[in-house]
Amino acid sequence: MIASTESMPLRPEAEVQLDANGNLRHLLTLKGLDKALLTEILDDSEQYLTAPGSLPARSQSLAGRTVGNLFFEPSTRTRASFDLAGKRLGADVLNLDVNTSSRKKGESILDTIYTLEAMQVDVMVVRDASAGVPAYIARNVDDHVSILNAGEADVSHPTQGLLDLLTIRQHKGAFDELTVAIVGDIRHSRVAMSASQGLATLGVGELRLISPPALAPDPEAVPEARIVDNLRDGLDGADVVMALRIQRERIGNLDGIPGIDEYFANYGVSNERLELAKPDAIVMHPGPMNRGIEIESAVADGPRSVITQQVTNGVAVRMAVLERVGRTMSAK
Numbered sequence: 001m002i003a004s005t006e007s008m009p010l011r012p013e014a015e016v017q018l019d020a021n022g023n024l025r026h027l028l029t030l031k032g033l034d035k036a037l038l039t040e041i042l043d044d045s046e047q048y049l050t051a052p053g054s055l056p057a058r059s060q061s062l063a064g065r066t067v068g069n070l071f072f073e074p075s076t077r078t079r080a081s082f083d084l085a086g087k088r089l090g091a092d093v094l095n096l097d098v099n100t101s102s103r104k105k106g107e108s109i110l111d112t113i114y115t116l117e118a119m120q121v122d123v124m125v126v127r128d129a130s131a132g133v134p135a136y137i138a139r140n141v142d143d144h145v146s147i148l149n150a151g152e153a154d155v156s157h158p159t160q161g162l163l164d165l166l167t168i169r170q171h172k173g174a175f176d177e178l179t180v181a182i183v184g185d186i187r188h189s190r191v192a193m194s195a196s197q198g199l200a201t202l203g204v205g206e207l208r209l210i211s212p213p214a215l216a217p218d219p220e221a222v223p224e225a226r227i228v229d230n231l232r233d234g235l236d237g238a239d240v241v242m243a244l245r246i247q248r249e250r251i252g253n254l255d256g257i258p259g260i261d262e263y264f265a266n267y268g269v270s271n272e273r274l275e276l277a278k279p280d281a282i283v284m285h286p287g288p289m290n291r292g293i294e295i296e297s298a299v300a301d302g303p304r305s306v307i308t309q310q311v312t313n314g315v316a317v318r319m320a321v322l323e324r325v326g327r328t329m330s331a332k
């Protein structure tokens with residue numbers, strides 16, 4: 001956690017992200033965003049989807065605005081989709097090369113942010129390995145700047161959560177009768193956290209978080225979920241199965257973490273194990289995938305997989321979020 005120098009108690013992140021009129025100004029976490037707002041964002045996202053093979057949706061709603069991508073952790077999908085989303089809305093997009101940026105020379109994150117602010121960057125998309133960074137920046141930027149969390153340690157990944165919700169809604173419609181099973185390294189997964197928060201808000205029927213005990217979440221972090229330590233119980237009758245990668249980069253001590261073969265045997269999502277789920281269950285994965293560890297290739301490339309659709313939805317969701325914070329800025 002980043003230590004704050006402020007002596008007053010901080011407003012919760014959930015409040016910081018809305019302006020005085022309840023409009024989305026920053027997107028830091030799905031926690032605290034209500035069902036109506038999540039549903040509106042999903043509805044907006046649908047408008048940015050076009051038929052495969054046709055040209056992608058475009059608008060000029062962010063023309064004149066500048067979006068800066070600041071990824072202080074590796075990324076393929078999230079970074080590329082924010083880049084495309086900004087461009088397809090007519091914004092200028094700046095992809096900061098963090099390997100050659102001054103933060104490597106010891107510059108504080110806020111000095112980097114103030115530098116971009118001085119260049120009139122309006123939206124900063126931030127990914128960072130430390131918890132608290134997006135909210136810390138959001139509390140310190142000028143009124144006209146929006147911060148979008150593109151992955152915060154093991155805490156939160158709100159646009160991923162939204163694209164997961166959209167994908168589930170497209171296939172399954174209403175959430176209240178659904179059983180969603182998320183399998184993998186739950187403890188270190190910001191994807192699992194944001195998905196769980198969003199699913200809880202939309203009223204999912206049952207949420208199961210399945211992992212070996214060493215990778216189980218803190219139950220208080222996800223009070224809405226049933227924590228399960230075996231795949232058999234976890235997949236039984238599931239409508240949606242989401243597989244997650246082991247976040248080795250966030251695990252200091254690998255004691256108690258099963259080896260690859262043992263992990264696949266007990267927690268890998270294979271066609272054989274999927275027999276336990278509903279016949280029309282969909283299979284999701286946020287990527288990057290470790291085939292043969294958390295998911296079998298035959299599943300990842302098979303008929304139940306919606307993994308590439310998640311990627312497509314990611315661009316649409318990020319367009320909807322960018323457009324929305326742009327509207328909040330223009331209303332000032």
Ligand code: NCD
Nearest residue numbers: 077078151191245286287288
């Ligand atoms: C995830 C992330 O970075 O949290 N990937 C993504 O954004 N699509 C998941 C992961 O790294 O395992």
